Amino acid sequence: MKRSYLGEFEELVLLTVATLGQGAYGVAIADELDRQAGRPVSISAVHAALHRLEEKGMLTSHMGDATAERGGRRKRLFSVTALGSRTLHDIRDMRNRLWDNIAPNTLPATGIL
Amino acid sequence: MDNGVSPCPSLTTNSIIPGYSFYILHYSFYRMHTPPRWADRLLNWFCAPHLLEEVQGDLYERFLRNERLFGLPMARRQYAWEVITFLRPFALKRQPNEQSTTYTLSPAMIRNYLTVARRNLLRNKTFAAINITGLAVGLATCLMIMLYVVHELSYDRYHAKADRMYRMTILGQIEGKALNIAYSSVPAGPTLANDYPGVEAVTRVDNRQGTFIVTRGTESVKEEHVAHADSNFFDTFSIPLLKGRAGDVLTQPNTVVLNESTARKYFGNEDPVGQTITLGTLGLYRVTGVFQDIPSNSHFHYNIIGSLRSLKLRETWLSSGIMTYIVLRPNYAIGQLEARIPEMVRKHISSEMKQLLGVSLSDFQQKGNSFRFGFQPVTDIHLHSHLEGEAEPNGDLKYVYIFSVIAVFILLLACINFMNLSTAGSAGRAREVGVRKVLGSHQGQLIGQFLSESMLVTFMALVIALGLVFMALPAFNRLAGTDFTFSVLVSGGMLPAIFLSSLFIGLLAGSYPAFILSSFKPVSVLKGRLQIGARSGWLRHSLVTVQFMVSISMIIGTLIVYRQLHFIQHKKVGFDKEQVLMVHDTYTLGDKTGAFKSELRKLSQVIDVTSGGYMPAGPTNHSVDGIRLEDGNPQATLYREKSFYIDDRYIHTLGIALAQGRNFLPAHPADQSAVLLNEAAVKRFGFKQPVGQQIWAVGDGSPNSQRRYTVVGVLKDFHFESMHEAIAPLIMFYGEDNYQMAIRIRTGNLPELLKTLATIWKAQTSNPFAYSFLNERFNAMYQSEERVGRLFGIFAGLTIFVACLGLFGLAAFTAQRRTKEIGVRKVLGASVGSVVVLLSRDFLKPVLIALIIATPVAWYGMHQWLQDFAYRINVEWWVFVLAGALAITIALLTVSFQSIKAAMINPVKSLKAE
Secondary structure, three states: OOOOOOOHHHHHHHHHHHHHHHHOOHHHHHHHHHHHHOOOOOHHHHHHHHHHHHHOOOEEEEEEEEOHHHOOOEEEEEEEOHHHHHHHHHHHHHHHHHHHHOOOOOOOOOOOO | OOOOOOOHHHHHHOOOOOHHHHHHHHHHOOOOOOOOHHHHHHHHHHOOHHHHHHHHHHHHHHHHHHHHHHOHHHHHHHHHHHHHHOOOHHHHOOOOOHHHOOOOOOHHHHHHHHHHHHHHHHHOHHHHHHHHHHHHHHHHHHHHHHHHHHHHHOOOOOOOOHHHEEEEEEEEEEOOEEEEEOOEOOOHHHHHHHHOOOEEEEEEEEOOOOOEEEEEOOEEEEEOOEEEEOOOHHHHOOOOEEEOOOOOOOOOOOEEEEEHHHHHHHHOOOOOOOOEEEEOOOEEEEEEEEEOOOOOOOOOOOOEEEEHHHOOOOOOOOOOOEEEEEEEOOOOOHHHHHHOHHHHHHHHHHHHHHHHHOOOHHHHHHOOOEEEEEEEEHHHHHHHOOOEOOOOOOOOHHHHHHHHHHHHHHHHHHHHHHHHHHHHOHHHHHHHHHHHHHOOOOHHHHHHHHHHHHHHHHHHHHHHHHHHHHHHHHHHHHHHOOOOOHHHOOOOOHHHHHHHHHHHHHHHHHHHHHHHHHOOOHHHHHHOOOOOOOOOHHHHHHHHHHHHHHHHHHHHHHHHHHHHHHHHHHOOOOOOOOOEEEEEOHHHHHHHHHHHHHHHHOOOOEEEEEEOOOOOOOOOOOOEEEEEOOOOOOOOOOEEEEEEEEOOOHHHHHOOOEEEEOOOOOOOHHHHHEEEEEHHHHHHHOOOOOOOOEEEEOOOOOHHHOEEEEEEEEEOOOOOOOOOOOOOOEEEEEOOOOOEEEEEEOOOOHHHHHHHHHHHHHHHOOOOOOEEEHHHHHHHOOHHHHHHHHHHHHHHHHHHHHHHHHHHHHHHHHHHHOHHHHHHHHHOOOOHHHHHHHHHHHHHHHHHHHHHHHHHHHHHHHHHHHOOOOOOOOOOHHHHHHHHHHHHHHHHHHHHHHHHHHHHOOHHHHHHOO
């Protein structure tokens, strides 16, 4: 099956959603990305990516319960779909294959090891 | 942020301060602890509603964190920035939603509009019929007039080089008389072509002898549209040759090309090329080609074109004439050529001027005279040119305007009907509008609904109108003297144009009711508080006023046109036009003319016979002579006057009265140099004692062509031209012109006489015997006026019809609305008569106002039209009274039908209805 391609940022967002499990929503994803990838992301960028991923069928969402901390507004909670999961696995497999195919010592050393 | 209090709990969760005290604290800082309001509003506005909650929530969460971390100002700035970064397509895009798709133009809504429209039309069959009939009649008239206008405007535009084709004309002034001649000097064209590089081509067409007896074998036919043209005729004019090559066909002397119909007439299915025909006295011509019949939108329609080289042309500048067309090189302005004309006139005309008029050009010009050449675009000839010697009578831009205006008015009238009937009927629709609005319709949707109703009506009307045009076209063609075909309407760009204009008309007619009806407030409508109909009453009445203004003006116009026609046809013309028979083409008799005449005189039914080349009505020769009152004095005034060449029987045959002196006498040899004048000429020359005076005709300018004449008699003025012209001075020389013959007859058995004449004719010649009656020819001169009169009458009838349709509908509505009132009145003792008066009175007022407004407008318009006639009626007051009375009567009849019906209803019925 021809899988739909993901942009790098989309892939990160999708992974982060998977990481966060039950509590994946806009701000949380942005914070997690900030923490893990060390890059500050705007909420709008995250929302845009989530929106695209949902359109591609890799994410599904539902509205959570109202919480007081957001002025009574509900969160939209995201979870990875089967398609999203397979896509992530595909990407990972492909990367692994590529890594495996790199002959030893071809990559310049990046550390003291 | 619609809930200003709610943010506090999020703080209290991490706070040790008891909630109550924080509430107080929070309130004091309330304005400060919120994100910037403008950013929030912006977000509310642009963000798609289905995304708004989560986005706003996330942003708010981040805002609170930022406030905690970096302080409020930073957090607020950050918040604003984050809002702005949400200006992305995904956030802007609204989610399609099943429940909210009923926007005005969705297919489902349009289908619904049409369904509702159809039901409404079916429910009000009378009004639907009135609307559709009115619009159909209006549209049909419009289409018909459009055909006419488009045709008039398309004249000579089909030539490939039409935009740079001009006709060279002679303009000038001689002794106070304007010189406006459609043709030009014979050498002028070639001179232009040779000496002026801006001129690409010159084509000359000689059509002055346009009628020939054409003989092929033993058959002779009279042909009226014959011309001789330069060999490049078919290069200049885009008239396709079916046989022969454009450059070759007219190069040899005595060659001729025929149009398709003429070729078929003479040669049937044979190939005409190489065959010969005889053109009158010009001899044998060889056919070299066949051209397609010249389209009706051309300013000339020749059927036979001979080569110009077959004719011997007079190569003089001042006493010759030939139609001259020039083609300019692309991008060469006509102004450049016009600027060089004075130089050309100086160069070529000076010497001839001296010879012909005995004066030098500068002397000539010093006396206020002028002579120059003008250029008119070929495409302007049909509508703008009214010169002496036109190839055919041209059209008139005035009528294009008049009929366009009439078309617009009739259509307007039909639209007004639609508006009036819809607003008048709004009482019934108001409740519908109220209910629809309560159930959630927007005004836009209601407008859509009403417009689709008017569209439906318009397009039904359009279909009927096309049918009407199809059926009425032959009759229209007969009346207007045109040959339009229906296919013009449904071909090319016309159909989309008609479709679009119908769309526009539907919008126009439907817009007023659509906007008024849809603006009703549901509460007042459903409570029944709104006095519907009353608010638009004044508007309806003014619209009716407009309708009747137009109708009354049309009636007045028709009356005046007909009265003027009657006037010119019954005015004393100074000769007796009844019982005069004209025999055509008597020149073909040649030397047998005398024998033919004496044969005729032997008949008891024939009173007198004259050679009538020059006639006061119908086809005739024209000539103009230069006249001087003194001999040999070049300074003496040169008159340029119309002249007739008549024999001694002329004035007796035509019944023209002598005012002074005597007629020509055949017994007097000296009468060869005698002359008769009309009274206008006596006045022009200023003769106190005209008989015995001497005048000199200058001839062609050479000294030996000058001749002296003695006035022997004066004729009472008679109309020798149409009534458009004042009676001009006329000089009658003693001579014979056998172009045609006039016979005064006295018989009760005309067919018998005609048969006898034909036998006598056949005995002399094999040429066809053709005749006409002088009074018919006289009436034919006013054919175009008569046509205008008839068309005016028809259009007046149509406007009245459409206006009355509307009035009928309105009256019906009023009667319907006031049913109960009438019932009560009748119960209380009102008579039928008083109820009828009550109902009709309302409608009389707009008609009266219309009459008052229409009178000056129509008076002015018709006064302008009458200026075209030198002899015209006065516009009398009773015409307006008659028109008004007519309009009022028609209006009353229309209204009273409804009024009487309403007044006759048994009040029990109308009152029980509740």
